Amino acid sequence: MISRILSTARIEFLIALRNRWVTIAIAMMMLFSLVLSVAGSAPSGALGADRLSVTVASLTSLSVYLVPLLALLISFDAVAGEVERGTLPLHLTYPLGRGGLLAGKLAAQLLVVALAVTLGYAVAAVVAVQASGAAALAGLPALFRLIWTSVLLGAVFLSLGHAMSSLSRRPSGAAGMAIALWLVFIVLYDLGLLAAVVADDGGAFTTRVFPWLLVANPADAFRIFNLAASDAVGAASGLAGAADAIAIWKPLASLLLWPLAAALLARAAFGRVQP
């Protein structure tokens, strides 16, 4: 079973490589990291945080938008594209089940995301070390944390992309659903919470429900976890107070559970696709 999933992952990675998704993803992450780390050099000394932690703070805010977008871009075609090309019926007659097929695709696409964020953030690290020497190395743990949480966040949105792909069965429809999903999770959700908090004006909603709603969204959980886990990063972001109010295990649990839940959702949606 494992070897079949690996073979699927391998062929899917090859396809991603040929379709230039790997290049695009890596170039995109490297470019944005470079711009951020060069542009974000000014305020570092004032906050008493090392240079790399400052960069991680701004990378966190960037990745919240970019990683889900990248993951959805890579994954929306996974099932719908096969339906359209007509390759799905044949694949489903092979001794690899639907779960295995999806797992293989997820593994390959996760590798693309992991490569992109690792190489992208590495650029930022190099710039930080270049600028302020060994002192910046204090921020390395925060950088590692950013990498593996970005991969988890990517996994969530890859699987959500697979679910959209299965539900719409047409690439164009899947692309539309993916964009809508991104808007809801990344933009509208936070706006909605903000509006609710403002309307509530410090009432029960703000103190009891809001923290849970915040970590329930994987993107917010990603942001909070990265800002709260390192004092330096929290200080650099200026959001330490807000992040500290939430126990660190909550966003972590959210980040660990979401990939699983999203994968199960994708599997269920794929199960309903009749080739």
Added chain:
Amino acid sequence: MTILSISKLTKRYGRSPVLEGVDLALSPGERVALLGHNGAGKSTLMKLVLGLTRASAGRIEVAGHAPGSAVARALTAYLPENVAFHPSLSAREQIAHYLRLRGKNPRDAAPLLERVGLGDAMDRRIGTYSKGMRQRVGLAQALIGRPRLMVLDEPTSGLDPVSRREFYALLEELAASGSAILLSSHALSEVETKTDRIVILSRGRKVAEGTLDALRTEAALPLTVHLRPREGQGPALAAAFPEAQRRADLLTLTCPPAEKMALMARLSRANGALADFDLLPPSLDDIYAQISGRAA
């Protein structure tokens, strides 16, 4: 021992039935051709056998297992109609992947592709292939690991006549080694000598099943007979065969299959006036049209 058994199979999409009460059984080594007009339900029957869609009623068993189950998938090979592959992979990469999925050595991809005549093109991207070449990649993947049951949906579509012959030779080899083969086709003339049994579907019902000879008998279409008179014997011959029609210097008549022997006797009696004759059996297309048309 049957490798595939289908009984009272019914499939509906919405309310309209696509297959109704179809029975079929295949033994190891048997080649069965499925014929029928466009929309008769051939591809649907095959998808049901593979477990790609669910039957509305009836039973299907692949070596005693449910269609689409892990065991059934391991035993079965499929060639879909209009087979497609990802255009940016080469045939060798694609087949190597399929070999790994079936637990075989991926290095077997090259000999397999050579066997279907893609030896030179196997490292090119499938996106650059012609239709027939894609079909051959499809054939190559269906040959992996000597499947016990092969389900081939219009396997020769897009193949040139020489390739078709090679393909049927390959099938004969596979059948001899014990694979059961269910294939669909549109032309009785094509599968004539290459299959052991023919099943004709019409509007989702099985309207005929048997060897070509059995179908021929069942259709009971008359033979066509051409007679050529000896020099100057035209009138004499016409007198001996008053039912014949004259066309140029030929006499043409039809003869029900049951009266073939009687006709032979008349021909030998007319020996003096007869230079030559031809006995033309009804064409396969006529037989096919007769059987599938009668049901409609």
